[in-house]
Amino acid sequence: MKNALIIGASGGIGAAVAQELTARGVQVTGLSRSVDGLDVTDEASIQEHLSRLDGPFDLIFVATGALEIDGAAPEKSIKRLDPQAMIDQFRLNTIGPAMVLKHAIGLVPRKERAVMSVLSARVGSIGDNGLGGWYSYRTAKAAVNQIVHSAAIEFARTHKELACVALHPGTVETNFTAKYADNHPTVTPEVAAMRLCDVMASLTPEETGRFYDYAKKEIPW
Template identity: 75%
Template sequence: MKNALVIGASGGIGSAVVAELEKRGLQVTGLSRSEDGLDVTDEASVEKHLGGLEGPFDLVFCATGALEIDGATPEKTIRDLDPKAMMDQFRLNAVGPALVLKHAIRLVPRRESAVMAVLSARVGSIGDNGIGGWYSYRTAKAAVNQLVHTAAIEFGRSYRHLSCVALHPGTVETPFTEKYADNHPTVTAEKAAERLCDLFEQLTPEHTGGFYDYAFEEIVW
């Protein structure tokens, strides 16, 4: 890999991935809302920012997302479900990455190996859900997994050397996750970035459409 595009480059994971990729010798273009005004939930914004790039990028990583939006915390029971909070989750965690895929695919080389990766979460797995709760966040992440899988099928027809995947980075130490980590092991953003970059280097077209964790273990849908 030589050239990378990181969307959400100012976030905890995104900024750490940028630093790790640069350490590995890649030329990195980073875009974010706080530094560049890129709003992934607004297609005009996505089209403007990605339309101004030329590429090609052999790695496109969408690291956007949030566990809490406007103070709405993950639901412990369906009685806590709020329609606006659910739509906010869907807009940022599913529609946003979908728009990135839509407008970034033209920046990926057709005849060379490339990776498009979207940050997902294990809680988006329907098959792995054994405790319930977290309705809005789970639903949004399940949706982005489906979007990635579906896009991978379409992209594979024209981009035969592309791997388009959803990735779970593990529980990363951030101010938001601190309240929800419980007894789950956590890693620093730097360690998560190192593991994600290792994955980027191992992905091949045979993995396209898949959902993998930081250890390159496939996660059930």
């Protein structure tokens, strides 16, 4: 990896990945809402910000997302489902990354090895869901996994050296997870970034369209 673009570079994981990549000698370009005004829930904002970049980028990492939006906590029961909360989850966790993939593919080299990765979550796995609950977040992450899988199939036709994947970082010690870590083992953003960068550095075109965790173990859809 030589030239990376990180969407959501000011967040806990995004910032740590940017730091880790820089330490590995990778040239990093970061975009975020707090620093650059990028709004991933607005396609026009995505298109405007990405159109300013030259590229090519051999790594594009989408690190945006949220578990709790506008105070709407993950639902423990279907009785707690709220249509607006579901819409908000889809706008940020599904539609946002989808629009990034749509507009960022033009910044990826066609004939050289490259990686596009979207930060997902194990709870988005339908096959791994043994607890239920967290309806809006689970569903939005399951949907972005489908986006990644479908995009990988399409991109493989024109970008034969590209690996496009969804990644689960584990439970990371950030403001994002502070209230919900419970008894799950957690890691610092720095450790999570190191693991994610190792995975991204190892990806091959044959592994495109898959869903991996931080140890590069494949997660069922």
